[in-house]
Amino acid sequence: MELSRRNRSLLSIVTCASALAVCGTPSTAAAAPRARSAIVGGAAANPAQWPYAVAIFRKGHMHCSGSVIGPTKVLTAGHCVDGFDLANFQVVIGRPTLRDASVGQSIGVVSGRVHPDFEQTGLHDVAVLNLAQATTAQPIALATPDQDAATTAIGGQLSVAGYGATNPFGTHLAGFLKATIEQVRTDQRCLKSYTSDLYAPESMICALGARRKKGGRFKIHTSACSGDSGGPLVADTSTGPVEVGTVSYGGALCGLPAAPTVYSRVSASLDFINAG
Numbered sequence: 126m127e128l129s130r131r132n133r134s135l136l137s138i139v140t141c142a143s144a145l146a147v148c149g150t151p152s153t154a155a156a157a158p159r160a161r162s163a164i165v166g167g168a169a170a171n172p173a174q175w176p177y178a179v180a181i182f183r184k185g186h187m188h189c190s191g192s193v194i195g196p197t198k199v200l201t202a203g204h205c206v207d208g209f210d211l212a213n214f215q216v217v218i219g220r221p222t223l224r225d226a227s228v229g230q231s232i233g234v235v236s237g238r239v240h241p242d243f244e245q246t247g248l249h250d251v252a253v254l255n256l257a258q259a260t261t262a263q264p265i266a267l268a269t270p271d272q273d274a275a276t277t278a279i280g281g282q283l284s285v286a287g288y289g290a291t292n293p294f295g296t297h298l299a300g301f302l303k304a305t306i307e308q309v310r311t312d313q314r315c316l317k318s319y320t321s322d323l324y325a326p327e328s329m330i331c332a333l334g335a336r337r338k339k340g341g342r343f344k345i346h347t348s349a350c351s352g353d354s355g356g357p358l359v360a361d362t363s364t365g366p367v368e369v370g371t372v373s374y375g376g377a378l379c380g381l382p383a384a385p386t387v388y389s390r391v392s393a394s395l396d397f398i399n400a401g
Contacts, residue, residue, distance in 0.1 A: 170286045170304035172221040177265040178302055178357065180217040180288045181205060181254075182231075187298055190287035190356030192368055193218060194267060196259040200398060201355030202371050202389065203243035206252035211237050216254065218262045222301045223288065233257040240397050248328050250373040250389040252355075253398055265357060267399075268367040273392035276360035277330055277369055281309040284359045285332075285388075287372065289352025290379065298352045305347040307332040307358065310385050318376065318384045328393040330358065330370045333385035349386045350379035358388045 170178070177193040181201060191201035199216055211234045220229030235257050240249040268276065276283070286304040315324045315331035324331070334347030349356065349372045358370035368391055376384020391398070 170221065170302040172219075172302065175286050175302060175304065175357075176219065176263045178286050179262075180220070180223055181355065182215045182217060183209065184213045185215075187223070187288060187352055188214070189354045190289065190352065190372065191216070191254070192357040192371075193260055193262045193264045194253075194368075194398070195264050197256040198264075199254040199256065200267075200357075200368070200371060200391075201252050201254060202373055203239045203250045203252045204373075205355045206237050206254065207239045207244060211235075211254070214254070216256060218260050224300060230260055230262075232260060238397075240394055242328075247323070248325055249394050249397070251371055251391070251394045251398065265359065266365065266367045267395060268360065268369040268392050269395075270392045272360070272362055272367050273369055273390065276362065276367075277309050277390075279309055279311055281360070283307050283309065283332060283369065284361075284366075285349050285353070285356060285372065285386075286359075287349060287353030287356035289354075289356075290350040305334050307334050307348070307386065315385055315387055319387070323374075324387060328390050329373065330388040330390050331385050332358070332370075332388060333380070333382065336382075344382055345378070345380040346382055348375065348380035350375070 179191045179193060179199055180187060181189040181191050189201055189205035191199045194200045214234040216232050216234060217223065218230045218232065234254045237252055237254045239252040242249040284304055285307050286302055288298065288302055290298055310331045310333055312326040312331055336344060336346050353372045356372045357368045358372065359366045360369045370388030370390055373387050373389045375386040
């Protein structure tokens with residue numbers, strides 16, 4: 126049976142245990158990629174700098190990452206929500222180490238919305254979850270089109286955080302919040318890696334971190350990876366941090382220079398995110 130464009134992309138690159146159940150980064154194989162990424166390289170995040178970062182669990186297992194954007198709203202990736210029963214979701218907030226249940230909140234999800242363009246084409250990989258109760262966590266501001274233009278120019282330095290995999294194969298989830306710096310790369314670089322069938326510059330950001338000193342036989346750069354899907358890509362501005370992207374997809378190995386991480390551009394989906 127021929128797969129739709131979106132389903133082909135979801136089935137393509139980084140393997141995550143039980144498709145999205147462990148990481149929100151489906152995966153595998155050969156053709157056109159749509160990996161779902163966690164932090165390879167980088168270091169433990171400073172919780173004070175990421176109060177809005179969340180882990181999304183499904184049936185008790187790590188599923189995706191996300192960010193608090195309002196008292197009862199969490200922004201994540203469309204592929205983390207599309208087709209799933211939200212009654213099985215729990216959002217963990219303010220818990221830098223996931224095993225430490227003595228801190229933070231675990232809140233159920235009552236409803237959610239996936240961007241209609243993602244459902245139809247695979248573009249605009251964003252979704253909004255509505256929490257069962259308000260969180261006390263400080264929300265992250267969303268980038269306006271002007272802020273996006275000023276901070277996502279080629280060479281711009283952005284920060285990403287998530288609870289995902291610590292090696293380029295997308296296994297061994299960290300279990301704690303990690304962060305790293307990503308550098309905005311040219312659209313041409315992602316178009317070469319993924320083709321125009323998957324990469325759309327107007328709604329996506331192409332980024333990759335610095336090369337790791339220890340990468341084994343692979344030239345691995347710091348990057349988001351399995352488990353980081355839906356996590357925040359953040360820019361510093363004069364008015365404070367703003368979220369410019371959500372982790373969407375990447376290559377067969379996280380951090381390969383020939384396959385940068387792709388982020389869904391928040392400013393391209395503002396009307397959807399802010400609606401209701």
